[in-house]
Structure formats: C-alpha cells, structure tokens
Amino acid sequence: MLAVVKTAKAPGVTLSQIPLPKAAKNEVLIKVKGASICGTDISIYDWTPWADGHIKNVPLVIGHEVVGEIIDINTSENTHLKKGDLVSSETHIFDNTCYQCLINNRHICEHMELFGIGRNGGFAEYATIPLRTTWKNTAKIPIEAMSAQEPLGNAVHVCEKANVAGKTVAVFGLGPVGLCAVAVAKAYGAKKVIGINRGEYRRNLAIKMGADEVYSELPKEYINKCEVVLEMSGNSEVIGQSLGAARIAGTIVFFGIPKKEAVIDIGKYFINKELTAKSVFGRKIWQTWYQTSDLLDEGKVDLSKIVTHKFKLEEFEKAMEIMKSGECGKIVLIP
Numbered sequence: 426m427l428a429v430v431k432t433a434k435a436p437g438v439t440l441s442q443i444p445l446p447k448a449a450k451n452e453v454l455i456k457v458k459g460a461s462i463c464g465t466d467i468s469i470y471d472w473t474p475w476a477d478g479h480i481k482n483v484p485l486v487i488g489h490e491v492v493g494e495i496i497d498i499n500t501s502e503n504t505h506l507k508k509g510d511l512v513s514s515e516t517h518i519f520d521n522t523c524y525q526c527l528i529n530n531r532h533i534c535e536h537m538e539l540f541g542i543g544r545n546g547g548f549a550e551y552a553t554i555p556l557r558t559t560w561k562n563t564a565k566i567p568i569e570a571m572s573a574q575e576p577l578g579n580a581v582h583v584c585e586k587a588n589v590a591g592k593t594v595a596v597f598g599l600g601p602v603g604l605c606a607v608a609v610a611k612a613y614g615a616k617k618v619i620g621i622n623r624g625e626y627r628r629n630l631a632i633k634m635g636a637d638e639v640y641s642e643l644p645k646e647y648i649n650k651c652e653v654v655l656e657m658s659g660n661s662e663v664i665g666q667s668l669g670a671a672r673i674a675g676t677i678v679f680f681g682i683p684k685k686e687a688v689i690d691i692g693k694y695f696i697n698k699e700l701t702a703k704s705v706f707g708r709k710i711w712q713t714w715y716q717t718s719d720l721l722d723e724g725k726v727d728l729s730k731i732v733t734h735k736f737k738l739e740e741f742e743k744a745m746e747i748m749k750s751g752e753c754g755k756i757v758l759i760p
C-alpha cells in the first residue's frame with residue numbers, strides 16, 4: 426500500500442509502497458477514507474527538536490487525524506465496533522492502568538503512546554488503531570470534515586473549561602483549532618467572539634466560522650475587556666497580549682504550545698488582575714468526542730468550512746507547502 430513514511434531522523438518524508446498492516450490483538454484495521462494534516466505533522470516533516478524528542482523509531486507512517494472504514498477486527502472481547510463502521514482515531518493511546526487513567530483522566534495518561542508519532546499512523550491507504558482509541562462516527566457530515574474532529578474536539582475541551590456562555594471571548598491564534606474554538610464559543614453562547622491572528626487568510630476563515638470581529642493585533646479598546654481569553658497561538662511573543670486582553674478576574678485557557686519559553690509577568694497579570702489560568706491537553710476520552718459529535722449533528726458547527734484543500738496522498742509535498750504558508754484551513758489527504 427502507499428504511505429507517507431518518515432524514513433530517517435531528518436527533515437522530509439518519503440512516499441513508499443509498504444506491506445499492508447495487520448490488526449494485532451485488540452486492534453482494528455481500517456481502509457483510510459480521509460486524513461487531515463496537523464501542525465504536529467509539520468514538526469515531524471521539518472524534524473524539529475519536538476519531533477526529535479518524541480519519535481523514537483523510524484521508519485514510521487505519519488499522520489494521526491484519520492477517518493476510515495473498519496475492514497477487520499482482531500479481538501475476543503466484547504465490542505460495539507463491527508466491520509463496515511466508519512471510525513476515527515483518538516491520537517492519545519492511553520494504557521488504562523496508570524493513576525490518571527484510573528481516575529478518568531485518560532487523555533493525560535502517564536504512559537501515553539501517540540498514534541502516528543510513537544506508532545504507525547494514518548497517512549496511508551490502510552491503518553491499524555487500538556480498539557480502545559477507536560471512535561465510531563455517527564454524525565452525518567462529509568468524510569473530509571470527519572477527519573478534522575480531533576482539532577474540533579480540542580476546541581470543545583477548551584471552551585468547556587473556559588465557560589464562555591454570555592462572555593466576551595478573545596481567541597488568539599486562528600490555526601485550525603483556534604478557528605474551531607471561534608465556532609464552538611459561538612455555539613456555546615458567547616456574547617461576542619473576537620479573533621486575533623497575523624495572517625489575513627485565516628482571519629477571513631474566522632469570520633466564516635462565526636467570529637464577530639477579527640484583528641491582526643489586539644485593539645486598545647479590548648485591553649482588560651475580555652472575560653475569557655483562549656490562548657491558541659502558542660507564540661511566546663503573543664502571550665503578553667493575550668494576558669493583557671483578559672478582564673480583571675477573567676479566565677485564560679492556554680492551549681497553543683510555545684516553541685520557546687514564554688516570560689510572563691505574574692504580578693501584573695495574575696496577582697493584580699486575579700486571573701484564573703487553565704490549560705488543556707487533548708480531548709477528554711470519550712466525553713469530548715460525544716460533545717463534538719452533538720455539535721456536528723445539531724449543525725451548530727460546520728467543519729466543512731475550514732476544510733479548504735483536498736489532496737491525494739501522492740501530493741503530500743504540495744500539501745505540506747501550503748500548510749507551511751498558512752494560506753489554508755485544514756488540508757485533507759484522500760488516499
């Protein structure tokens with residue numbers, strides 16, 4: 426089968442013909458119908474220090490945001506999954522034995538393995554997923570939008586923690602998860618959502634996703650005026666602006682991971698303003714997926730609007746170029 430493979434611990438990937446994988450015990454084999462490219466895939470492509478720290482073994486089939494049809498199940502256990510089901514993968518493969526797993530925090534498992542990072546992923550014609558991280562899709566939405574449920578799930582988890590209803594919400598950073606956060610904040614009843622992003626292309630997408638106002642930088646009139654700030658940029662130079670936007674006694678939720686250490690004025694923002702800071706890693710398993718699915722089913726969020734490009738697997742390099750330009754929403758690969 427055709428697959429996008431990281432063959433060496435260096436920049437770049439190779440498009441290779443590799444043997445068809447088999448479902449190991451308690452795994453499903455899927456025929457991949459769509460796979461979306463994530464910021465993490467750019468890190469892996471470029472071989473950043475993050476990739477070097479997280480990827481132990483090559484060759485590796487990359488890609489973790491997938492949707493596909495089950496063509497084989499290898500288990501003797503009870504399962505609600507069956508052949509023909511249209512499923513997605515949860516990237517965070519929990520072990521179900523550690524303290525966090527046992528207290529229902531499986532998304533922050535202490536021994537987490539990552540799909541498409543620590544084991545073969547889904548930029549391929551076929552992929553295997555552990556049964557325990559396989560999500561059965563019920564939402565009646567286009568296949569290409571289905572693969573982007575994972576970033577939407579991140580946004581749902583962020584908005585849940587932020588309590589956005591009735592509030593003025595500033596979203597800093599309008600990458601795919603930031604764009605989803607705009608839509609989810611509106612769906613959850615935010616009074617006003619403003620999006621801040623340097624690039625114009627994604628500001629325009631944010632308007633389509635329901636942002637009331639968009640800016641390249643935070644306007645003065647919004648300093649200290651937003652009850653909720655969603656820090657999705659992961660840009661250490663922007664985080665000061667994000668904290669500045671928060672109203673006294675407001676809430677900031679950090680999601681974007683800064684590439685370098687961010688220096689924060691604790692006195693100015695946290696003590697003087699009594700801000701509440703929260704952070705989000707991934708999606709609650711499976712609570713967030715149910716909430717995400719509800720939003721899609723009820724038509725409250727239209728994920729198709731952020732899927733701006735579709736490519737064949739063979740066109741991976743072209744897709745990567747567009748990803749890096751920032752002139753795109755979600756790019757979906759169709760094997």
Ligand SMILES: [Zn+2]
Pocket residue numbers: 463464465489490575576
């Ligand atoms: Zn992702």
Ligand SMILES: [Zn+2]
Pocket residue numbers: 519520521522523524525526527531533534535536537
């Ligand atoms: Zn665990």
